[in-house]
Amino acid sequence: MLDNEVMELLGIEYPIIQAPMAGGVTTSELVVAVSNSGGLGMIGAGYMTADQMREQIREITQLTDNTFGINLFVPTEFEVPEEEVETANQLLQPIREQLNIDAKDSLEIPQYKKVLAEFHEQINVVIEEKVPVCSFTFGIPSRDVIKELKRYGIIVIGTATTVKEAMEIEKEGMDMVVVQGSEAGGHRGNFLVEHEESLVGLMSLIPQVVDNVNIPVVSSGGIMDGRGLMASICLGAKGVQMGTAFLTCKESGASELHKEEILQAHEDQIVFTRSFSGKWARGVNNKFIMEMQQNEASLPSFPVQNTLTKGIRKASSSQRNREFMSLWSGQSPRLAKSQTVNALMKTIIAEAKTICNKN
Amino acid sequence: MLDNEVMELLGIEYPIIQAPMAGGVTTSELVVAVSNSGGLGMIGAGYMTADQMREQIREITQLTDNTFGINLFVPTEFEVPEEEVETANQLLQPIREQLNIDAKDSLEIPQYKKVLAEFHEQINVVIEEKVPVCSFTFGIPSRDVIKELKRYGIIVIGTATTVKEAMEIEKEGMDMVVVQGSEAGGHRGNFLVEHEESLVGLMSLIPQVVDNVNIPVVSSGGIMDGRGLMASICLGAKGVQMGTAFLTCKESGASELHKEEILQAHEDQIVFTRSFSGKWARGVNNKFIMEMQQNEASLPSFPVQNTLTKGIRKASSSQRNREFMSLWSGQSPRLAKSQTVNALMKTIIAEAKTICNKN
Numbered sequence: 001m002l003d004n005e006v007m008e009l010l011g012i013e014y015p016i017i018q019a020p021m022a023g024g025v026t027t028s029e030l031v032v033a034v035s036n037s038g039g040l041g042m043i044g045a046g047y048m049t050a051d052q053m054r055e056q057i058r059e060i061t062q063l064t065d066n067t068f069g070i071n072l073f074v075p076t077e078f079e080v081p082e083e084e085v086e087t088a089n090q091l092l093q094p095i096r097e098q099l100n101i102d103a104k105d106s107l108e109i110p111q112y113k114k115v116l117a118e119f120h121e122q123i124n125v126v127i128e129e130k131v132p133v134c135s136f137t138f139g140i141p142s143r144d145v146i147k148e149l150k151r152y153g154i155i156v157i158g159t160a161t162t163v164k165e166a167m168e169i170e171k172e173g174m175d176m177v178v179v180q181g182s183e184a185g186g187h188r189g190n191f192l193v194e195h196e197e198s199l200v201g202l203m204s205l206i207p208q209v210v211d212n213v214n215i216p217v218v219s220s221g222g223i224m225d226g227r228g229l230m231a232s233i234c235l236g237a238k239g240v241q242m243g244t245a246f247l248t249c250k251e252s253g254a255s256e257l258h259k260e261e262i263l264q265a266h267e268d269q270i271v272f273t274r275s276f277s278g279k280w281a282r283g284v285n286n287k288f289i290m291e292m293q294q295n296e297a298s299l300p301s302f303p304v305q306n307t308l309t310k311g312i313r314k315a316s317s318s319q320r321n322r323e324f325m326s327l328w329s330g331q332s333p334r335l336a337k338s339q340t341v342n343a344l345m346k347t348i349i350a351e352a353k354t355i356c357n358k359n
Numbered sequence: 360m361l362d363n364e365v366m367e368l369l370g371i372e373y374p375i376i377q378a379p380m381a382g383g384v385t386t387s388e389l390v391v392a393v394s395n396s397g398g399l400g401m402i403g404a405g406y407m408t409a410d411q412m413r414e415q416i417r418e419i420t421q422l423t424d425n426t427f428g429i430n431l432f433v434p435t436e437f438e439v440p441e442e443e444v445e446t447a448n449q450l451l452q453p454i455r456e457q458l459n460i461d462a463k464d465s466l467e468i469p470q471y472k473k474v475l476a477e478f479h480e481q482i483n484v485v486i487e488e489k490v491p492v493c494s495f496t497f498g499i500p501s502r503d504v505i506k507e508l509k510r511y512g513i514i515v516i517g518t519a520t521t522v523k524e525a526m527e528i529e530k531e532g533m534d535m536v537v538v539q540g541s542e543a544g545g546h547r548g549n550f551l552v553e554h555e556e557s558l559v560g561l562m563s564l565i566p567q568v569v570d571n572v573n574i575p576v577v578s579s580g581g582i583m584d585g586r587g588l589m590a591s592i593c594l595g596a597k598g599v600q601m602g603t604a605f606l607t608c609k610e611s612g613a614s615e616l617h618k619e620e621i622l623q624a625h626e627d628q629i630v631f632t633r634s635f636s637g638k639w640a641r642g643v644n645n646k647f648i649m650e651m652q653q654n655e656a657s658l659p660s661f662p663v664q665n666t667l668t669k670g671i672r673k674a675s676s677s678q679r680n681r682e683f684m685s686l687w688s689g690q691s692p693r694l695a696k697s698q699t700v701n702a703l704m705k706t707i708i709a710e711a712k713t714i715c716n717k718n
Binding site: 162163196198199200202205206207212221223227228230234235267268269332334335 | 522555567586626627628690
């Protein structure tokens with residue numbers, strides 16, 4: 001029923017990819033549990049240094065012989081004038097005071113050149129450590145990078161939010177495309193279209209992309225169980241990438257508070273904000289999102305705003321204060337469960353089989 | 360494969376409902392073609408007078424013995440101060456001038472009491488003419504209305520955009536619920552939550568609603584073919600309601616220009632606006648939407664704004680000027696085709712069978 005080229009290309013038993021959630025969610029325990037259960041575990045390395053990456057890759061290869069992957073953020077050129085940083089800082093100051101944070105915290109403003117250099121260091125680690133699969137978000141790396149990775153037998157995956165973006169990913173020579181529906185939690189992966197235009201639901205996005213590219217399509221956004229897997233297959237996807245469903249698993253590195261917030265949330269409480277990072281992302285609504293909303297449009301670009309809010313996110317997390325944390329979640333929180341990865345994987349496959357037998 | 364209670368309740372061969380698009384799209388020819396092809400044809404009567412409804416219902420019963428249905432808008436209390444109408448009018452004036460419209464046109468501002476009285480006249484026609492199925496958008500009618508319709512054996516369907524809205528529809532005694540995903544074209548049906556919170560993609564919306572209500576769930580939004588039908592079934596829906604797919608059919612009453620615009624559009628050009636009617640709705644982007652965008656939030660409520668833009672929509676349509684028409688469309692325009700209803704229905708069923716056999 002689920003035999004296809006994605007599973008063959010990735011060398012996995014089930015067409016299920018664990019979304020490479022950045023920021024500490026993808027512990028080695030999580031990645032290994034997914035790969036050992038027949039799916040593809042992924043390291044969300046977007047915010048990691050080359051050294052941190054190398055360390056985790058080595059840890060994972062010690063723990064599993066199965067395929068796993070890694071995800072990197074493609075840097076986009078940015079320039080944020082000092083006044084803009086200052087204005088954003090002032091907006092954040094009252095929140096820092098509420099949380100008793102020293103204002104001088106975490107203000108090393110990123111520079112594009114440095115970010116780009118770090119990205120190339122990350123690519124080198126992927127090659128040196130022979131990571132089997134490398135996916136990208138926020139854009140397409142240069143053809144040279146793609147060629148180099150492929151020369152080492154690494155499967156290269158792009159992330160698209162529209163047909164145009166998926167076509168571009170195919171054109172640049174990537175092996176596979178993950179399409180991110182508007183249902184998806186965390187950061188939006190749009191890079192050729194604006195945020196609003198990128199919000200296409202999977203029911204519309206999957207078939208329209210499938211009809212316009214020849215590389216395999218994997219769907220992501222709101223998929224939590226065997227129903228979502230089989231629906232994606234019906235629409236023409238060859239597999240699914242699931243974030244929130246794995247985030248609330250025992251093995252995930254998300255904070256307990258983050259997990260609890262998702263487990264208690266309803267779909268109409270999951271909103272978009274760009275106030276945490278400067279890039280649009282979806283998560284559980286809270287005070288930070290609401291308070292920053294009126295100034296949202298004028299905040300600095302990613303990753304500058306992300307740096308500015310680092311101290312706030314860290315302090316609110318350690319103070320167990322849900323109101324100022326980034327509680328990323330897709331639109332299906334009612335389907336989230338606290339369980340092991342293995343239990344989740346088994347349930348999905350059992351549900352998928354039941355659906356197949358019924359139809 | 361597709362045998363279920365929705366088909367039984369509605370007395371139809373295939374679990375496919377033609378969305379009751381208001382504003383002239385649902386000609387008797389369209390409704391009859393759908394019902395005669397094994398689906399459920401629906402009259403979009405939201406903007407019709409009781410007399411117009413009666414006339415079309417009688418015409419349809421002459422042309423088919425199969426089940427068909429009708430949809431009504433549930434009136435919501437509104438009050439628009441004269442100054443607000445005046446401001447909105449001034450914003451529209453430059454557009455009227457571009458289109459050579461007499462400004463005095465179509466300015467009979469609706470009053471809530473009158474709208475409510477007309478709604479009750481519409482309900483009476485549905486009962487008197489024994490329409491087999493009556494669906495509602497923009498809210499839930501009173502329990503008395505629901506009971507009265509059911510007493511006459513009329514199947515009563517509600518429209519929901521979130522789990523909460525679907526649960527309320529069940530609680531009030533309706534027989535079935537259509538869930539409208541964020542992919543859907545035309546007006547949003549949200550009534551308990553705000554616009555932004557109502558934008559849940561079908562991949563998330565269907566399973567979460569199915570898990571929380573006992574009445575059958577029908578999905579709508581971006582569904583265009585057998586893939587969308589089977590995906591909906593996998594997610595737990597018992598049937599689908601399709602708008603855009605029927606709008607571009609030969610039998611639909613949409614203008615040729617409207618059909619052409621959808622046939623040429625891409626998914627990233629389908630946007631939300633409340634500038635045409637005062638209620639959020641999805642359609643192909645154009646000059647009117649872009650020009651009005653900055654004042655969108657402060658425009659009068661539905662149906663007042665709808666009345667104010669009536670002349671503009673009419674004139675731009677008769678002048679074949681796409682820029683000021685409401686070109687409603689869901690998020691899957693690339694899947695739209697110019698074809699007969701019968702061809703569309705046959706293709707859907709054939710595709711669905713192929714998918715079932717493959718899995």
